[in-house]
Amino acid sequence: MRTDLVIERFEPDRAARAGFAAYHDVVKACQAADRPGEPTLPLEELIGRLKKPMPGMGRAVHWVGLRHRDVVAVAEVFLLDEENSDIAMVNVKVHPEHRRAGIGSALLCAILPELKAQERRVIEGGDVVAGTAGQLWADAVGFRQVRRVVRQALITATADRTRWDVPVPGGYRLEYWEGTAPENLIESYALARGAIRDAPLGDSGYRWPEYTVERVRAAEAELRSQSMLQRLVVAVHEASGAVAAFTELCVHPRRPDWGYQRDTAVVAEHRGNGLGRCVKAHMLRRLVTDAPEVRWISTTTGAENMHMIRVNDEVGYTTLPTLIAVQGELTAVEARLGAVRRSPAVRSRIDRPGNGSGDRQRGTSGRVADGS
Template sequence: MDLEIARFDPAAADMAACHDLLVASHHVDLPGEPPLPLAELVGRWARPLPGMGTAERWVGFRGDDLVALAQVNFLDAENSAIGVTHIVVHPAARRAGIGGAMLRAVLPALRERGRRVIEGWEVVAGTAGERWAAAMGFRRVRTVVRQALVTAKADPSRWDVPVPAGYRLLWWAGGAPDAVLDSYAAARGAIHDAPLGESDYRWPRWSPARVRAAEAEARAQGLEQRIVAAVHERTGDVAAFTEVCVHPRRPDWGYQRDTAVVAAHRGRGLGRSVKAHMVRWLLAERPALARIGTTTGAENAHMIRVNREVGFTTLPSMIAVQRAVSPGTRPA
């Protein structure tokens, strides 16, 4: 195979070549969808997005040609047994054992970090990536529905959603107001009801201190973190919220993060209301915003329907795959 694998060296890296490889793969696996711009790739590799822990990378060369990349994110806190691994092989170099060689190259680092489980979250359903994962001993543990709201094609009337009786909306960019911090942290915990399939990933255990830490991490990365929350008038508690982040390196895209409704307040249309008002707020202040992307577990039919009602369209699904780091053991 004549493949040379080495640790990624940021000081010597040809980021344009890395980007070209990823774009070539993207065009095959997700045709018609815009790839990640070079500046965004550089930024993400310099500092992983919030919640993804630290990252290490490997590169694979045939002669002078970069043909493969591997990245492992070492999650922390309640997910410190997982190494989220993404391996990309140039389409022209596939089916030659390169992906398997890259996987074997990252295993020692996973063991050194005490990881029991490898999960891959960026496998496009029905593509060569899914077939490769099965051949490498991975099993599908979750299906993720991808949706996008393309603002130029959306019907603004879908955002004319009233606030349900007994609630008022509160929105902020950056830090949550002190007056609602405790109930907002509790509302973030309501996402624990969202299904995760058979993935070993666990939702964060939110507390006021963890909220403040996450806000500080977003600020440090230059992320514009926006929250629209529904507040219960009688108690003053946050009953629902939605979160969208905009990155300065990609200011025309919004990244939908968590949305949750506290169990006692479900069935009143709060999820649709906060999402619709989020879109209106974003476009009022950022008229050049072209796209908002979101992902939802396939089992969560309610949220998928809410997204469609607000104007999101469905894209090819991703699957999460998993295997044990050490052969012959079962993920625990």
């Protein structure tokens, strides 16, 4: 255990640019070590995410670990809501030069009181890269692996666009919209979104949302509040007029060259007709025409969902290093880390308002398990 570690809260709304830059330094170093060759998260995008979490993640809370006033580690907590209000998504990053010194464990100990105060029962982390120091740390701390997640990316400049020449199956037509579902399709679209619940989640405690028209409209409004452009391609069953399949892709103005492939699902009674590949292929063809600035599209899929992984392969995605989702009951994690928490070697200032938000900070960032 480092005897000079100080743990503080990081307040994005009060932080100076120097603090964000230091946070970003930790993120970049962790990515270079654990995800070599991937595009680095830009500083401005990091600042935007810290000030306002990506839609669907709930409220976020942040901490930093400092040595000699330098930020060497960060921790980030997403307090999920609705069906998942008992779960805290906890992400920890430790600079590669400072790993294996107990810093990640000390950060985790420091945030446990907040999780208890928020009545969280389960801690989950989904950003552990398989085979890295993060996986070793998560195992050592006592988290269990509950799910493997396949990460895939498509680079539009080098993609084989002939793979997008996919005909629309007979009996269906495609519809496209941006931002707001049309009134004549909103009810069946909300029902179709519920098909995502068939996507496997392994042993994760996370529960898919129960989609209603109201929740769809609320989600659309949340995306608009962040100026995210949401694109939808849906397949409509001609005989019934109902949405049979959909795919969703978002682009944020802070990162206009990056597309976020979000949910794709096919309603059960319409599966086996090639609709998943069809809507994804037509989304890509539309995207490169309407938004040629988008150069990199990322997506994640549960490793058990071989069908969707195959669909992604067919339209040109390539596979990146696998992620591991980990989980632990809060009480069990607290007991496992009890000895660390009682150690006098770690000084904590997390109860003092304003600490961690001034100019003196030189680093900051988060995700459960990029070293300890």
